[in-house]
Amino acid sequence: xxxxxxxxxxxxxxxxxxxxxxxxxxxxxxxxxxxxxxxxxxxxxxxxxxxxxxxxxxxxxxxxxxxxxxxxxxxxxxxxxxxxxxxxxxxxxxxxxxxxxxxxxxxxxxxxxxxxxxxxxxxxxxxxxxxxxxxxxxxxxxxxxxxxxxxxxxxxxxxxxxxxxxxxxxxxxxxxxxxxxxxxxxxxxxxxxxxxxxxxxxxxxxxxxxxxxxxxxxxxxxxxxxxxxxxxxxxxxxxxxxxxxxxxxxxxxxxxxxxxxxxxxxxxxxxxxxxxxxxxxxxxxxxxxxxxxxxxxxxxxxxxxxxxxxxxxxxxxxxxxxxxxxxxxxxxxxxxxxxxxxxxxxxxxxxxxxxxxxxxxxxxxxxxxxxxxxxxxxxxxxxxxxxxxxxxxxxxxxxxxxxxxxxxxxxxxxxxxxxxxxxxxxxxxxxxxxxxxxxxxxxxxxxxxxxxxxxxxxxxxxxxxxxxxxxxxxxxxxxxxxxxxxxxxxxxxxxxxxxxxxxxxxxxxxxxxxxxxxxxxxxxxxxxxxxxxxxxxxxxxxxxxxxxxxxxxxxxxxxxxxxxxxxxxxxxxxxxxxxxxxxxxxxxxxxxxxxxxxxxxxxxxxxxxxxxxxxxxxxxxxxxxxxxxxxxxxxxxxxxxxxxxxxxxxxxxxxxxxxxxxxxxxxxxxxxxxxxxxxxxxxxxxxxxxxxxxxxxxxx
Amino acid sequence: xxxxxxxxxxxxxxxxxxxxxxxxxxxxxxxxxxxxxxxxxxxxxxxxxxxxxxxxxxxxxxxxxxxxxxxxxxxxxxxxxxxxxxxxxxxxxxxxxxxxxxxxxxxxxxxxxxxxxxxxxxxxxxxxxxxxxxxxxxxxxxxxxxxxxxxxxxxxxxxxxxxxxxxxxxxxxxxxx
Numbered sequence: 001x002x003x004x005x006x007x008x009x010x011x012x013x014x015x016x017x018x019x020x021x022x023x024x025x026x027x028x029x030x031x032x033x034x035x036x037x038x039x040x041x042x043x044x045x046x047x048x049x050x051x052x053x054x055x056x057x058x059x060x061x062x063x064x065x066x067x068x069x070x071x072x073x074x075x076x077x078x079x080x081x082x083x084x085x086x087x088x089x090x091x092x093x094x095x096x097x098x099x100x101x102x103x104x105x106x107x108x109x110x111x112x113x114x115x116x117x118x119x120x121x122x123x124x125x126x127x128x129x130x131x132x133x134x135x136x137x138x139x140x141x142x143x144x145x146x147x148x149x150x151x152x153x154x155x156x157x158x159x160x161x162x163x164x165x166x167x168x169x170x171x172x173x174x175x176x177x178x179x180x181x182x183x184x185x186x187x188x189x190x191x192x193x194x195x196x197x198x199x200x201x202x203x204x205x206x207x208x209x210x211x212x213x214x215x216x217x218x219x220x221x222x223x224x225x226x227x228x229x230x231x232x233x234x235x236x237x238x239x240x241x242x243x244x245x246x247x248x249x250x251x252x253x254x255x256x257x258x259x260x261x262x263x264x265x266x267x268x269x270x271x272x273x274x275x276x277x278x279x280x281x282x283x284x285x286x287x288x289x290x291x292x293x294x295x296x297x298x299x300x301x302x303x304x305x306x307x308x309x310x311x312x313x314x315x316x317x318x319x320x321x322x323x324x325x326x327x328x329x330x331x332x333x334x335x336x337x338x339x340x341x342x343x344x345x346x347x348x349x350x351x352x353x354x355x356x357x358x359x360x361x362x363x364x365x366x367x368x369x370x371x372x373x374x375x376x377x378x379x380x381x382x383x384x385x386x387x388x389x390x391x392x393x394x395x396x397x398x399x400x401x402x403x404x405x406x407x408x409x410x411x412x413x414x415x416x417x418x419x420x421x422x423x424x425x426x427x428x429x430x431x432x433x434x435x436x437x438x439x440x441x442x443x444x445x446x447x448x449x450x451x452x453x454x455x456x457x458x459x460x461x462x463x464x465x466x467x468x469x470x471x472x473x474x475x476x477x478x479x480x481x482x483x484x485x486x487x488x489x490x491x492x493x494x495x496x497x498x499x500x501x502x503x504x505x506x507x508x509x510x511x512x513x514x515x516x517x518x519x520x521x522x523x524x525x526x527x528x529x530x531x532x533x534x535x536x537x538x539x540x541x542x543x544x545x546x547x548x549x550x551x552x553x554x555x556x557x558x559x560x561x562x563x564x565x566x567x568x569x570x571x572x573x574x575x576x577x578x579x580x581x582x583x584x585x586x587x588x589x590x591x592x593x594x595x596x597x598x599x600x601x602x603x604x605x606x607x608x609x610x611x612x613x614x615x616x617x618x619x620x621x622x623x624x625x626x627x628x629x630x631x632x633x634x635x636x637x638x639x640x641x642x643x644x645x646x647x648x649x650x651x652x653x654x655x656x657x658x659x660x661x662x663x664x665x666x667x668x669x670x671x672x673x674x675x676x677x678x679x680x681x682x683x684x685x686x687x688x689x690x691x692x693x694x695x696x697x698x699x700x
Numbered sequence: 701x702x703x704x705x706x707x708x709x710x711x712x713x714x715x716x717x718x719x720x721x722x723x724x725x726x727x728x729x730x731x732x733x734x735x736x737x738x739x740x741x742x743x744x745x746x747x748x749x750x751x752x753x754x755x756x757x758x759x760x761x762x763x764x765x766x767x768x769x770x771x772x773x774x775x776x777x778x779x780x781x782x783x784x785x786x787x788x789x790x791x792x793x794x795x796x797x798x799x800x801x802x803x804x805x806x807x808x809x810x811x812x813x814x815x816x817x818x819x820x821x822x823x824x825x826x827x828x829x830x831x832x833x834x835x836x837x838x839x840x841x842x843x844x845x846x847x848x849x850x851x852x853x854x855x856x857x858x859x860x861x862x863x864x865x866x867x868x869x870x871x872x873x874x875x876x877x
Binding site for chain 1: 793794795813814815816817819821824858859860861862863
């Protein structure tokens with residue numbers, strides 16, 4: 001399994017040793033399935049591993065220079081034989097990705113300078129994800145490339161000498177989906193996978209929290225948290241979770257601290273002196289107040305990558321997030337993007353929490369998941385990144401230009417991308433140019449800028465089944481400008497395009513799946529400073545038994561809040577008894593959901609019993625018939641559901657929905673002024689309803 | 701002479717140090733005792749997993765008297781070594797996120813207590829020194845709502861399973877064998 005890295009002599013040595021073992025013991029055991037068996041002879045010059053990589057995967061290993069320096073090629077080959085596929089060529093102090101076909105090589109991405117490699121082994125890692133490739137060596141991202149292969153694509157992994165030095169200890173490490181959460185609801189039962197890098201870290205129950213009595217319960221997330229504190233004469237306290245091969249992910253946590261604390265979240269953690277972090281100070285702290293910054297810590301020395309003036313209020317809960325993807329860092333506070341930066345350091349590593357200052361920091365509801373951002377400043381062409389579909393495209397003068405009279409389209413990204421936000425500087429030629437979203441989905445969406453007489457306009461267009469573009473929303477932009485910044489976000493079909501403060505919104509069913517593109521129609525155009533990133537999914541609220549068991553878990557029920565709480569309506573209301581709702585079995589979320597939200601309701605026993613359920617969006621639990629109500633009815637013997645949608649007391653739609661199983665999921669979303677209802681992923685209803693934004697979701 | 705040979709063999713065996721990974725589907729137990737039960741699911745490897753159903757009392761000790769529902773696995777370990785246990789698990793919530801693990805007649809331990817809920821994921825367990833030959837591994841009720849899809853014992857300390865692993869059926873002993 002880990003074969004092919006030790007050379008022929010070593011392999012023969014092993015074979016002899018095994019034979020000797022067999023001779024002495026008088027038997028040969030059945031070899032383990034993944035034993036370090038001898039590799040196939042390198043007839044093609046490549047030492048292939050027996051185990052294949054299946055995207056996404058990483059190939060860690062070591063590089064060692066010889067007398068003549070270092071010149072090797074790492075292979076990620078497609079097919080069962082031959083040398084077609086991808087390679088990393090390392091020679092002349094540089095490394096770059098290549099695409100190989102029929103013995104011909106073509107460059108992918110851009111080359112990068114290799115850190116010094118001598119006779120002492122230097123660790124490297126090739127990260128092979130569905131679209132993106134990274135070559136990391138000596139703690140730096142040396143080069144990047146882009147080449148799409150669907151998840152699960154098998155590739156042979158190996159290396160060959162180009163006459164100097166060697167690669168050693170290669171192995172295949174599957175990467176899989178990065179996903180971890182923690183609400184720290186445990187006591188005295190281990191660390192939950194967290195490893196202390198520095199400082200003191202411990203579980204805290206709010207029963208022990210000295211501030212609990214003075215705090216507003218609705219501002220906390222649950223009664224347990226993780227508390228980090230700096231030890232004496234130490235740097236920032238850090239605790240980590242995850243693995244050294246993690247890359248392209250985000251960490252997001254609820255955070256709370258005193259005025260002299262520093263709150264932080266960490267990515268690409270190597271050790272307590274080497275990591276990337278977002279660090280945040282309070283608005284009234286004595287040391288470096290009101291600073292939210294992205295930092296790279298290398299050998300204990302901190303370098304600021306980006307920062308802004310923003311401080312937290314002491315003892316207030318926030319959500320602090322940090323995403324890392326291919327050298328790009330983005331920091332969010334309460335879901336809003338605040339700071340972004342770039343670095344070529346580390347490229348991979350585990351995630352972590354950071355606590356600095358004198359008072360310690362509380363962390364809760366940590367969520368770590370796949371996250372992949374991409375950008376292009378078009379300073380140099382990066383072969384493989386943009387795939388032209390039509391028209392003529394070139395990178396020159398620091399911009400991406402499309403020329404010709406018809407439609408020109410260039411795509412980047414993965415066909416399985418969903419719910420993205422993209423932006424670019426756009427210079428319109430004669431007619432129309434913009435950003436195409438969801439190139440591989442049921443519906444394509446184009447956020448476009450148009451020349452319209454003396455002014456420009458912003459529009460959202462969707463492509464109909466017959467291939468025609470249809471206008472879904474339009475906004476005037478005023479006088480023409482040579483360059484404009486265009487931004488577009490598509491989330492579950494909800495499209496928001498913005499430019500110069502103007503915003504157009506539309507709901508396009510099925511939009512948002514797949515690659516993104518730059519598109520011009522009827523003339524030339526130029527693009528600059530392109531960026532795309534996924535829209536982080538909102539925090540998920542689960543109804544768990546502890547939150548409704550006021551006897552055994554009284555503090556959980558009491559402290560349950562917007563992110564985790566469904567509570568009986570009557571206890572949710574600070575009302576005189578006479579005004580509390582009378583209906584039994586009514587559960588409401590505790591607290592208000594401002595902004596967009598989705599309620600997933602599992603429906604069980606379909607066809608086996610009478611089903612009668614209602615989900616209310618934006619309703620006031622004191623008043624019947626407010627907000628938008630989705631009533632679901634089912635009868636024994638019928639594998640179908642009758643859905644009725646009411647806006648206030650007015651019925652706006654009625655639909656019969658067939659379901660395949662006894663269980664189904666009803667999904668009700670409020671996206672801007674649109675309400676979207678789905679059953680098992682099938683769209684049942686979407687419409688612009690006049691419900692006011694920003695009140696409660698509740699369910700009966 | 702024999703001593704030299706034995707020493708040589710020992711050194712050779714250590715030098716060879718084959719990496720062994722044993723992967724077992726949860727439903728391929730040797731024996732099962734309620735409340736541990738087998739469940740069909742499209743999200744599980746092989747279409748099945750084993751679980752302690754919800755609302756069963758938590759086990760406080762491997763010996764009972766609480767619900768001691770369990771699944772026992774018998775595996776034929778090909779070579780002696782220090783094996784890391786991994787479990788592909790799905791936890792209901794923070795009060796349903798662990799199993800007792802008993803290897804042979806070693807003292808009970810547990811696996812789980814991490815914070816990832818409602819999703820299949822690999823959970824790192826303890827290491828066990830195992831000799832070559834047959835061993836039993838018992839996953840037992842510690843908390844209700846805990847599900848087991850696969851487990852892995854590996855001598856490769858650097859390897860981290862991240863998705864469904866291919867079962868190594870040659871090491872698994874089933875009652876019919």
